[in-house]
Amino acid sequence: MTTPQQQQPPQEQQPLQQPVAPQPAKKGIKVPRLVISLVVLVVLGGVGWYLSRDDALNAKVGDCLHQKGAxxxxxxxxxxxxxxxxxxxxxxNKTESEVDAKDVCDQWADTSATYWEGKPGQKGTVLCLKATK
Structure with a gap:
């Protein structure tokens, strides 16, 4: 006697899948260019300030100055x-010619020298100075 075989349902064929290429491993955190640019600007600004911090143009009333050159x-x-x-x-806001034409430092009787800094033909700043030596 033969036993009847059970029929198995046909197996569904799975569609072929495309092989997925492996993603390259990330090498650290990527920082946006804008952030890098801002950091560079801040650093350069700080270096610029540091190098010019003792310029005469930054002098306030009561500060003292050393004459390094003419x-x-x-x-x-x-x-x-x-x-x-x-x-x-x-x-x-005085031009160099305004300083030469009239004494802008008349209000300070002890003035013995003036110093103008700015771009030629444009307005700049005048320091009214008293010799300490």
Whole structure:
């Protein structure tokens, strides 16, 4: 006697899948270019400030200056042996010719020198100075 065989349902064929290429491993965190640019600008600005922090143009009333050259002054401590001038006053928005034509420092009677800084033909800043030596 033969036993009847059970019929098995036909197996469904699975569609062929495309092999997926492996993704390359990420190598660290990617920082957007904008962030890098901002960091570079901040660093450069800080370096610029650091290098120009003792420029005469940054002098305030009461600061002292050392004359390094004919038109080159730098801020120094007032008790320094290098202190050549003390700043009596600052006058903004004056052209170089305005400083030469009239004394913009008349309001400071002890003024013995003036220093103008700016671009030729444009307005700049005048420092009214008193010699310390």
């Amino acid at each position: 038109n080159d002054l730098s801020i120094v401590k007032c008790d320094s042996a290098d202190a050549d001038f003390s700043v009596l006053g600052r006058v903004e």
